[in-house]
Amino acid sequence: QVQLIESGGGLVQAGGSLRLSCAHSGRTFSAYAMGWFRQAPGKEREFVAAISWNGDRTYYGDSVKGRFTVSRDNAKNMVYLQMNSLKPEDTADYYCAATRRTRYGQSDEYDYWGQGTQVTVSS
Numbered sequence: 001q002v003q004l005i006e007s008g009g010g011l012v013q014a015g016g017s018l019r020l021s022c023a024h025s026g027r028t029f030s031a032y033a034m035g036w037f038r039q040a041p042g043k044e045r046e047f048v049a050a051i052s053w054n055g056d057r058t059y060y061g062d063s064v065k066g067r068f069t070v071s072r073d074n075a076k077n078m079v080y081l082q083m084n085s086l087k088p089e090d091t092a093d094y095y096c097a098a099t100r101r102t103r104y105g106q107s108d109e110y111d112y113w114g115q116g117t118q119v120t121v122s123s
Contacts, residue, residue: 009117
């Protein structure tokens with residue numbers, strides 16, 4: 001069984017930065033591609049970023065390209081989301097997820113999800 005635990009959320013002013021972390025409990029972390037999604041109140045879950053199992057490919061949602069960077073450390077079973085130039089519209093609960101499939105932008109492709117961490121960006 002895989003458990004994912006996010007951390008690093010909080011309150012930040014517009015233009016600031018945060019780094020989210022996601023710890024993967026399983027022994028097969030390197031077998032999974034990892035994704036980040038977010039959901040704001042009253043809105044649908046949105047794809048943010050994804051990274052392939054070995055980190056050689058990354059993917060981003062249009063709204064975060066150029067501002068967010070996803071990375072992973074397979075030796076530590078960790079995936080990260082560096083968020084720069086934050087905007088109030090980035091306010092949401094952020095979730096990391098794990099998949100062995102390849103349609104990284106689709107939330108229903110992911111098998112395991114964390115509990116989420118809240119990010120609030122004030123204007």
